[in-house]
Amino acid sequence: MSRHSGQATKILFVDDDPGLRTVVPIALAKDGHEVDTAGNGMEALSKFDAGKYDLVIQDVRMPGIDGLELLARLKEADPETPVVIMTAFSTWDVAVAAMRLGGFDYLKKPFDNDDLRNMARRAIEFRTAAEDKEGDGGAVRFIGSSPAVKEILDLVRRVAPTDSTVVIEGESGTGKELVAGLLHAQSPRRSGPFIAVNCGGFSETLLESELFGHIRGSFTGAVADKRGLMELANGGTFFLDEVGETSLSTQVRLLRALETRTFVPVGGEKPLKTDARFVTATNRDLREMMEAGSFRHDLYYRLNVIPIRIPPLRERRDDIPLLAGHFLATYSQRFHKDLKGFDSRAMEALMRHSWPGNVRELQNVVQRAVSLAEVDSVGVEHIAPFWKMEAESLASAPEAGSGAVRAIPELPDAGFDLEKTLQDIESELVREALEKTGFNLTKAAELLGISFRSIRYKVKKLGLEY
Ligand SMILES: Nc1ncnc2c1ncn2[C@@H]1O[C@H](COP(=O)(O)OP(=O)(O)OP(=O)(O)O)[C@@H](O)[C@H]1O
Numbered sequence: 244m245s246r247h248s249g250q251a252t253k254i255l256f257v258d259d260d261p262g263l264r265t266v267v268p269i270a271l272a273k274d275g276h277e278v279d280t281a282g283n284g285m286e287a288l289s290k291f292d293a294g295k296y297d298l299v300i301q302d303v304r305m306p307g308i309d310g311l312e313l314l315a316r317l318k319e320a321d322p323e324t325p326v327v328i329m330t331a332f333s334t335w336d337v338a339v340a341a342m343r344l345g346g347f348d349y350l351k352k353p354f355d356n357d358d359l360r361n362m363a364r365r366a367i368e369f370r371t372a373a374e375d376k377e378g379d380g381g382a383v384r385f386i387g388s389s390p391a392v393k394e395i396l397d398l399v400r401r402v403a404p405t406d407s408t409v410v411i412e413g414e415s416g417t418g419k420e421l422v423a424g425l426l427h428a429q430s431p432r433r434s435g436p437f438i439a440v441n442c443g444g445f446s447e448t449l450l451e452s453e454l455f456g457h458i459r460g461s462f463t464g465a466v467a468d469k470r471g472l473m474e475l476a477n478g479g480t481f482f483l484d485e486v487g488e489t490s491l492s493t494q495v496r497l498l499r500a501l502e503t504r505t506f507v508p509v510g511g512e513k514p515l516k517t518d519a520r521f522v523t524a525t526n527r528d529l530r531e532m533m534e535a536g537s538f539r540h541d542l543y544y545r546l547n548v549i550p551i552r553i554p555p556l557r558e559r560r561d562d563i564p565l566l567a568g569h570f571l572a573t574y575s576q577r578f579h580k581d582l583k584g585f586d587s588r589a590m591e592a593l594m595r596h597s598w599p600g601n602v603r604e605l606q607n608v609v610q611r612a613v614s615l616a617e618v619d620s621v622g623v624e625h626i627a628p629f630w631k632m633e634a635e636s637l638a639s640a641p642e643a644g645s646g647a648v649r650a651i652p653e654l655p656d657a658g659f660d661l662e663k664t665l666q667d668i669e670s671e672l673v674r675e676a677l678e679k680t681g682f683n684l685t686k687a688a689e690l691l692g693i694s695f696r697s698i699r700y701k702v703k704k705l706g707l708e709y
C-alpha cells in the first residue's frame with residue numbers, strides 16, 4: 244500500500260463546481276500530483292478505494308450526499324487516507340465536525356494556489372511520516388473519545404504545525420509525553436530530532452550541563468567539553484519534562500534561550516544558536532508555583548502560549564473501555580493470546596476504579612490481566628487482586644523499576660500480624676518475578692531461588708493465578 248518516493252502521488256478532488264474541477268488539477272500538477280476528479284459524493288465513492296489515493300480534497304456543500312457524510316464514509320472505507328475538506332461557509336462548526344470525523348484539515352474557500360499546494364504537501368508528508376512510523380512498530384496514537392480527548396486532539400492538530408511553545412499539564416500517567424510526541428510527529432520538524440529531558444532527574448549543575456552543555460573544567464567532574472541537549476535538538480522539538488522542578492537560576496537561562504534562540508554552555512562565553520521548538524510538561528501547578536515565587540512569571544508566560552491540560556482518567560471514564568480495549572489488543576497480540584474482551588464484571592470494575600496512576604496504571608493492569616487470563620475473556624479475578632499493591636507501589640514509586648528503596652514496615656506500638664506482612668512481601672516479590680519473566684514459572688522460580696514445585700504452590704496460595 245505504501246508508495247515509493249519518485250512515484251506520482253494521487254489525489255482525488257471532489258467538488259460540484261466544474262470550474263474548480265478544471266483549475267485545481269492544473270495547480271496540483273505543478274507539484275507532480277496526479278489528480279482524479281468527482282462532481283459529487285456518489286461519484287467520489289465509486290472512484291475511491293483503500294490505498295488508491297494519497298489524499299482526498301472534498302467540498303462540504305454538494306448536492307446528493309452531504310460533505311460530512313462523504314467524509315465519514317471515506318474514513319470508514321479507509322481511515323488512513325487523509326481527507327481535507329473545503330468550506331465556503333467557513334463556519335467553525337463544520338470544520339470542527341469534519342476534524343472530529345477524522346478529517347486531516349480544512350481549507351477555507353476562496354483559497355489561492357499556494358494555500359492549496361501547501362495543504363496538499365502537508366497532508367501527504369503527514370501520511371508518509373505515519374507510514375514510516377508504522378514500519379517502526381506503529382504510529383503514536385492517543386486513544387480516547389471523550390469530549391476532553393477530542394478537544395486535546397483538535398488542539399494538537401492545530402498547534403502542531405506552528406512553533407508556539409506548549410505546556411502540557413496533567414497528573415502522572417495521563418499521557419503528557421505521548422502528547423509531546425504527537426506534537427512533534429505532526430509538525431514540520433518531524434524529520435528532525437525529538438529530544439526529551441526530565442528536569443526532575445538532575446541536580447541544578449548537572450541539569451544545566453545537560454541542557455546547555457559545558458566547557459571542560461567549568462565544574463568538578465567536567466573533564467571534557469560536552470554538547471548540550473539544546474544543541475542536539477536543533478531543527479527538532481525539545482521536550483522539557485517536569486519543568487516545574489527547575490531552579491530559579493536555570494529558569495533564567497531557559498528564558499534567555501527561548502527569547503534569543505541562543506544559549507551559552509556552562510563555563511563558556513560564546514553563545515550558540517539553536518532552532519528548536521519547545522514543548523514542556525508538568526504535573527505541578529505552575530501558576531501556583533509562580534504565585535509562591537518558585538517559578539518565574541516571565542518564563543511562565545513565555546512557555547504557556549498554548550496550554551494543553553490532560554484531565555485525570557477518573558474525570559473521563561468514557562475513555563476507559565476504549566483504552567482498555569486498545570491495551571487488550573496490544574498485549575493479546577504480544578503474548579499470543581486470543582482474548583475476546585472483558586466480561587461485564589471486569590469492565591464494571593475497570594469503570595469504577597479511581598485510577599490514581601491514570602492511563603499508565605490501566606495499561607499495567609490490562610497487561611497483567613492478559614498474561615494471567617487462560618480463558619477467552621478477561622474476568623474480574625484477573626484484575627482485582629493487583630489493585631491494592633498497585634495503588635501502594637504507585638504512591639511510593641511512580642516510575643516502575645526505578646530501583647526505589649523498599650521500606651521494611653515499621654513495627655507499630657500496637658503490634659501487627661507478622662504472618663500477614665511476610666505474606667504480603669512474599670506475594671509482591673513473586674508477582675514481580677512473574678512479571679519480569681513474562682509469567683514463566685520456571686524462570687521465575689530460578690529468579691527467586693526456589694523450586695518449580697514451590698513456586699507453583701506459592702502462586703496458588705497467594706492467589707496470583709486463576
Ligand atoms: N490516550 C492514550 N492512548 C494510548 N496510550 C496512552 C494514552 N495516555 C497514556 N498512554 C500510555 O500510558 C503511559 C503513560 O503515558 P506518558 O508517559 O505519556 O504519561 P506522563 O503524563 O508523561 O506521565 P509522568 O507524569 O508519570 O511522566 C504510556 O505508555 C503511554 O503510551
Ligand SMILES: [Mg+2]
Nearest residue numbers: 419420484524
Ligand atoms: Mg512523562
